[in-house]
Amino acid sequence: MTHPLLTDQDIETYDRDGVVLVRGLFADQVATLRDGIAANMDDPGPYASENKRAGQSGRFFDDYCNWTRIPQFRDAIETSPAAEVAADLMQSPSVQMFHDHVLVKEPGTSMATPWHQDSPYYFVEGMQTISFWSPLDPVREATLRCVAGSHRWEKDVLPTRWASEVAFFDGGDYMPVPDPEAEGMRIVEFEMEPGDAVAFNFRTLHGARGNDSPTRRRAFSLRLVGEDARYVERPGPTSPPFPGHDMQPGQRLREDWFPTLLRR
Numbered sequence: 001m002t003h004p005l006l007t008d009q010d011i012e013t014y015d016r017d018g019v020v021l022v023r024g025l026f027a028d029q030v031a032t033l034r035d036g037i038a039a040n041m042d043d044p045g046p047y048a049s050e051n052k053r054a055g056q057s058g059r060f061f062d063d064y065c066n067w068t069r070i071p072q073f074r075d076a077i078e079t080s081p082a083a084e085v086a087a088d089l090m091q092s093p094s095v096q097m098f099h100d101h102v103l104v105k106e107p108g109t110s111m112a113t114p115w116h117q118d119s120p121y122y123f124v125e126g127m128q129t130i131s132f133w134s135p136l137d138p139v140r141e142a143t144l145r146c147v148a149g150s151h152r153w154e155k156d157v158l159p160t161r162w163a164s165e166v167a168f169f170d171g172g173d174y175m176p177v178p179d180p181e182a183e184g185m186r187i188v189e190f191e192m193e194p195g196d197a198v199a200f201n202f203r204t205l206h207g208a209r210g211n212d213s214p215t216r217r218r219a220f221s222l223r224l225v226g227e228d229a230r231y232v233e234r235p236g237p238t239s240p241p242f243p244g245h246d247m248q249p250g251q252r253l254r255e256d257w258f259p260t261l262l263r264r
């Protein structure tokens with residue numbers, strides 16, 4: 001039976017568009033996630049970054065792979081229906097943890113999140129992949145924006161470094177980063193309340209505006225994979241890098257680092 005937060009139509013939409021809104025996915029975890037983000041910002045991990053280009057205002061903080069050291073993140077992952085909803089949307093009998101990602105745009109942050117697909121940065125590929133992007137503050141302009149159907153594009157989009165826009169890898173066969181507005185692509189975006197989540201495929205092109213509003217825009221992204229996801233090599237170190245992972249192309253992600261959250 002489909003999870004009560006979803007309709008059969010949502011599952012079709014996710015398959016067709018690579019993006020769908022799930023209202024209230026982390027509704028019961030909002031306070032916990034806000035605490036976790038505060039703990040994360042007080043004690044950033046080794047991958048934390050401040051994304052800024054010359055002349056830009058505000059603060060855009062991001063960090064990832066902290067769920068094993070920040071108990072609030074683990075708690076939210078384990079107590080929310082995220083794994084159940086992921087299994088339904090991906091149509092996968094299993095759901096495995098990949099990582100968590102925190103993205104905070106303080107009021108008056110001018111930097112937009114550039115258009116990108118997540119998959120080319122990662123060492124995992126498959127059609128059964130999902131990120132849940134959940135704001136912990138009401139969002140309007142600074143919400144996530146996704147290009148419908150981009151998860152089915154034949155070629156991956158060139159991954160770049162967010163602040164410098166320099167290519168992330170030297171080699172590889174990638175298409176240039178498109179300009180979805182100029183090219184008339186269908187952009188899907190939602191006004192959201194704390195704990196709502198946008199579910200999107202790792203191959204879905206997405207980005208976000210800066211945060212001109214007078215309130216913070218704290219967001220938690222949870223990245224999960226399904227049954228068909230396999231380790232792949234990229235032309236260079238990936239993001240996240242997971243040093244010493246010791247996996248070979250074609251393998252499933254190792255269970256001791258990327259635990260299975262659900263099996264049906």
Ligand SMILES: O=C(O)CCC(=O)C(=O)O
Pocket residue numbers: 101103113118131133144206207208219221
């Ligand atoms: O929060 C943002 O600005 C972008 C989020 C994003 O790129 C992601 O969750 O993959």
